[in-house]
Amino acid sequence: xxxxxxxxxGRCRFGDRCWNEHPGARGAGGGRQQPQQQxxxxxxxxxxxxxxxxxxxxxxSSFSKSAPWGGSRDQEKPSFGSFDSGxxxxxxxxxxxxxxxxASLSPEEQKDEKKLLEGIVKDMEVWESSGQWIFSVYSPxxxxxxxxxxTDISPEELRLEYHNFLTSNNLQSYxxxxxxxxxxxxxxxxxxxxxxxxxxxxxxxxxxxxIYGPNCSKFIYLxxxxxxxxxxxxxxxxxxxxPGFPVNNSSNDNAQNFSFKTNSGFATASSGSPAVxxxxxxxxxxxxxxxxxxxxxxxxxxxxxEITSAASFSFKSPxxxxxxxxxxSGLTTSLATGPISAPVAPAFGGGSSVAGSGSPGSHSHTxxxxxxxxxxxxxxxxxxxxxxxxxIATDNVLFTPRDKLTVQELEQFQSKKFxxxx
Amino acid sequence: MSLFxxxxxxxxxxxxxxxxxxxxxxxxxxxxxxxxxxxxSIGCLSFSPPTLPGNFLIAxxxxxxxxxxxxxxxxxxxxxxxxxxTGPVLDVCWxxxxxxxxxxxxxxxxxxxxxxSNQAIQIAQHDAPVKTIHWIKAPNYSCVMTGSWDKTxxxxxxxxxNPMMVLQLPERCYCADVIYPMAVVATAERGLIVYQxxxxxxxxxxxxxxxxxxHRCVAIFKDKQNKPTGFALGSIEGRVAIHYINPPNPAKDNxxxxxxxxxxxxxxxPQDIYAVNGIAFHxxxxxxxxxGSDGRFSFWDKDARTKLKTSEQLDQPISACCFNHNGNIFxxxxxxxxxxxxxxxxxxxxxxIFLRNAAEELKPRNKK
Numbered sequence: 001x002x003x004x005x006x007x008x009x010g011r012c013r014f015g016d017r018c019w020n021e022h023p024g025a026r027g028a029g030g031g032r033q034q035p036q037q038q039x040x041x042x043x044x045x046x047x048x049x050x051x052x053x054x055x056x057x058x059x060x061s062s063f064s065k066s067a068p069w070g071g072s073r074d075q076e077k078p079s080f081g082s083f084d085s086g087x088x089x090x091x092x093x094x095x096x097x098x099x100x101x102x103a104s105l106s107p108e109e110q111k112d113e114k115k116l117l118e119g120i121v122k123d124m125e126v127w128e129s130s131g132q133w134i135f136s137v138y139s140p141x142x143x144x145x146x147x148x149x150x151t152d153i154s155p156e157e158l159r160l161e162y163h164n165f166l167t168s169n170n171l172q173s174y175x176x177x178x179x180x181x182x183x184x185x186x187x188x189x190x191x192x193x194x195x196x197x198x199x200x201x202x203x204x205x206x207x208x209x210x211i212y213g214p215n216c217s218k219f220i221y222l223x224x225x226x227x228x229x230x231x232x233x234x235x236x237x238x239x240x241x242x243p244g245f246p247v248n249n250s251s252n253d254n255a256q257n258f259s260f261k262t263n264s265g266f267a268t269a270s271s272g273s274p275a276v277x278x279x280x281x282x283x284x285x286x287x288x289x290x291x292x293x294x295x296x297x298x299x300x301x302x303x304x305x306e307i308t309s310a311a312s313f314s315f316k317s318p319x320x321x322x323x324x325x326x327x328x329s330g331l332t333t334s335l336a337t338g339p340i341s342a343p344v345a346p347a348f349g350g351g352s353s354v355a356g357s358g359s360p361g362s363h364s365h366t367x368x369x370x371x372x373x374x375x376x377x378x379x380x381x382x383x384x385x386x387x388x389x390x391x392i393a394t395d396n397v398l399f400t401p402r403d404k405l406t407v408q409e410l411e412q413f414q415s416k417k418f419x420x421x422x
Numbered sequence: 423m424s425l426f427x428x429x430x431x432x433x434x435x436x437x438x439x440x441x442x443x444x445x446x447x448x449x450x451x452x453x454x455x456x457x458x459x460x461x462x463s464i465g466c467l468s469f470s471p472p473t474l475p476g477n478f479l480i481a482x483x484x485x486x487x488x489x490x491x492x493x494x495x496x497x498x499x500x501x502x503x504x505x506x507x508t509g510p511v512l513d514v515c516w517x518x519x520x521x522x523x524x525x526x527x528x529x530x531x532x533x534x535x536x537x538x539s540n541q542a543i544q545i546a547q548h549d550a551p552v553k554t555i556h557w558i559k560a561p562n563y564s565c566v567m568t569g570s571w572d573k574t575x576x577x578x579x580x581x582x583x584n585p586m587m588v589l590q591l592p593e594r595c596y597c598a599d600v601i602y603p604m605a606v607v608a609t610a611e612r613g614l615i616v617y618q619x620x621x622x623x624x625x626x627x628x629x630x631x632x633x634x635x636x637h638r639c640v641a642i643f644k645d646k647q648n649k650p651t652g653f654a655l656g657s658i659e660g661r662v663a664i665h666y667i668n669p670p671n672p673a674k675d676n677x678x679x680x681x682x683x684x685x686x687x688x689x690x691x692p693q694d695i696y697a698v699n700g701i702a703f704h705x706x707x708x709x710x711x712x713x714g715s716d717g718r719f720s721f722w723d724k725d726a727r728t729k730l731k732t733s734e735q736l737d738q739p740i741s742a743c744c745f746n747h748n749g750n751i752f753x754x755x756x757x758x759x760x761x762x763x764x765x766x767x768x769x770x771x772x773x774x775i776f777l778r779n780a781a782e783e784l785k786p787r788n789k790k
Contacts, residue, residue, distance in 0.1 A: 123634070131694050132694075133658040139612065146612060152610040155761055156465070156551075156553070156760070157594075
C-alpha cells in the first residue's frame with residue numbers, strides 16, 4: 001500500500017479509515033522506491049474498490065513527492081511518486097472556483113506547480129535571449145510531452161522551402177510565412193511567460209497530471225475546480241477520468257515492459273480534460289488513444305501492443321499540409337479556423353470562436369489531409385496539448401458536451417483509432 | 423603541397439601562411455582544407471570503411487552534388503568523382519565493402535553509386551525528402567535503411583524497387599544511426615525510437631526524450647566489447663544527452679551535458695545557445711566529437727564526463743563531421759546550416775571541409 005503523506009505530515013483526515021498506510025516510523029521516501037509493478041497492482045486494486053468509499057469528502061490524495069523535479073533539470077528524474085491507490089472518481093464537491101484554483105492544494109503541491117511554472121518562464125526567457133533555433137518544440141520537463149503551441153521545423157526543412165520558393169520566384173511569400181511563424185512563436189512564448197490563470201491551469205492540468213499520476217484525485221479535483229469557470233460539466237470531468245486506466249506510469253527504468261510511456265500518459269492526460277476532447281479532433285485522437293489503452297493489455301507488460309495502438313503519435317496524422325505557396329496560405333487560414341491551430345495567435349485569448357465548437361474541427365481536418373510534404377501544418381497540429389491550452393485560454397465555452405457531439409465525432413472519439421481526416 | 427587553384431595561398435597542415443589576413447577566420451585551427459569543396463552547404467560527410475584501402479571521403483551538399491575525394495596519408499586530397507541529384511543531398515553512407523555509396527536527397531529518392539563504374543541508380547523512393555540513409559549488414563540480410571520526412575522508415579534491397587519493409591514513424595525522421603544490431607531514429611516532436619535489426623528490423627523501444635527541444639543529431643556508441651550499447655542525442659539547444667539502452671542505474675548512467683554555448687561557465691549573463699549539428703564517436707577511443715552552429719567543434723569523454731578540447735571559433739557554423747575508420751582523421755565541414763534563417767545566407771561564401779589529425783586529441787582522460 002502507498003504511504004499516506006498526510007499522515008506523515010500529521011494531518012490525515014481519515015485517520016484509521018484511511019486507505020493508505022500510516023506507518024509507525026517509516027520515512028516519507030518509503031513508498032516511492034517500490035518497483036512500479038507492485039505499485040500499479042495497488043493502483044488497480046485501489047481503483048476498483050475505491051468508488052464507493054469517497055462520497056462527499058474531498059480528500060487531497062496522498063502522493064509522495066519525488067525529488068524536486070522542477071530544479072536541476074539535468075538529472076534523470078525518478079519516477080513520479082507512488083500513486084495513491086485510493087484516488088477517487090467522484091469529485092463533485094461544488095466549491096465553486098476559487099480565485100486561485102491552486103489555493104486548495106497543499107503547500108507542497110503548490111510549490112511543485114510553482115516550480116513548474118517558474119521553470120517554464122525561465123526557459124522562455126533563455127530561449128528568447130539565446131538566439132537558439134526558434135522553430136522547435138519544447139517540453140518543460142525531460143521525458144514529458146511537449147507544450148502545445150510550438151512547431152517543430154528543422155533547419156533543413158526551412159531551407160528546402162526557401163529553395164523551393166526561390167525557384168518559383170516567390171521569395172516574398174516565403175519571407176512572409178517565416179515571419180508569421182516567428183510571430184506565432186513569439187506570441188506563444190509571451191503567453192507562457194505571462195502565465196495568466198488560464199494558461200497556468202492548462203499547463204498544470206497537463207504536467208501535474210504526470211506528477212500525480214492518472215488516478216490522482218488532486219488532478220480531478222483541480223479539474224473540477226477549473227471546470228465551472230470554463231463551462232465544463234464537472235460530472236463529465238469525473239466520468240472521463242474514471243475509467244481507471246490501468247496505465248503504468250513507471251519510470252524509464254522499467255521501460256522494458258512499458259515502451260511508450262509518454263503516449264499512454266499522454267492519453268490519460270487528455271482524457272482527463274474532457275473539455276478539450278470535445279472540441280479538437282487532434283485531441284480526439286488522444287482520446288481514441290486513451291481508449292485504445294484502456295482496452296488493451298493490463299498495466300504492466302504493455303510491450304508492443306501498446307506501441308502500435310497508442311503510439312502512432314497519431315494526433316498529427318490528419319494534419320499534413322504542403323508548403324507550396326498556395327498551400328501555405330491555405331494552411332494558415334485553415335489553421336486559423338481549426339481548433340487544433342494552437343500556434344495561431346487568435347486561438348489564444350483572442351476569443352476566436354472557432355476554437356470552441358467541435359464541428360470546425362472536422363472541417364479543418366480535411367482541409368489539410370495531404371500526406372506529403374508535411375512541414376508546418378503538421379507540427380502545429382501536433383501536440384495534443386495544443387487543444388487544452390488554446391481552448392482553455394479563450395473564454396468562450398469551448399468544448400462541446402458529449403451530448404452535442406455529432407454522431408460521427410462521438411464515434412471517432414470512442415473508436416480505437418482516430419480516422420477522421422486521414 | 424597545396425592543390426588549390428585559388429590565389430590566396432592557404433596553408434595546409436601545420437605551417438599556416440595566413441599572414442596579413444588577420445580577420446580571415448575560416449580556418450583558425452589550421453587544419454587541412456579539402457580541395458574543390460562543394461559550392462553550397464555541406465550536409466553530410468562519410469569516410470570509407472576499413473575494407474577499402476586508404477581513405478575516401480564523401481560529402482553531400484545543398485548544391486545537389488555528392489563528391490568523392492581520396493585522402494592520402496600526407497594530407498593531400500584528390501577529387502575523384504562526383505554525382506548529381508535533382509535536389510540537395512541530405513545524407514550519404516558507404517556499403518560495408520566500400521564499393522558503393524548511398525546518397526539520400528531532397529528529391530525524395532536515394533541512389534546507389536557504384537564507384538568503380540561511376541554509375542548511380544535510384545534504389546529508393548519516398549513521398550518526402552529522404553533525410554537519413556544507412557547501410558545495414560546483418561548475417562542473414564543486407565539492406566539500405568532510409569528515413570524520410572514522410573514519417574516512414576523504409577528498408578530497401580537494392581535490386582528491387584519495392585521496399586523490403588516499411589515502418590511507420592510517429593513523426594518526420596530527423597536523424598538516425600545504425601550499428602548492427604541496433605538502430606536509433608530521432609524524429610520531430612522529440613520522438614525517439616530504438617530498433618533492433620536481428621532477423622529483421624523491428625521496433626525495440628520508444629524512449630521519452632531526455633532533451634527538451636528539437637532533436638538534431640544522434641550517434642550510437644559501443645561498449646568495451648564493441649557492442650552498441652547506447653546513443654548520444656544532440657538538440658538545437660546546445661545540449662547532448664548520453665543515453666544507455668539498458669543501464670544498471672539509469673538515473674546515474676544517463677546524463678546530459680551542455681555544449682556549444684557562449685559565455686562558458688558564466689551562468690548569470692545570457693548565453694548564446696547553438697544547435698549541435700553533428701555527433702561522431704571515435705571508432706577506437708570511444709570518445710566523441712560534437713560540432714555546432716557556433717562554428718566550433720569539441721571533443722568529449724563521456725565516461726569521464728569531461729571535455730577534452732574545444733576548438734577556436736570558425737566564421738561559419740560547422741554543419742557536419744565524421745571520423746575515418748581508424749580514427750586518425752576527423753573531418754568537419756564549415757558551411758552555413760540555416761541556423762539563423764535566410765538573412766544570413768550568403769551564396770558567395772566559400773564552404774570548406776577540414777581534416778584534422780585525431781589520433782592524439784581524442785584519447786580518453788584517465789579516470790581517477
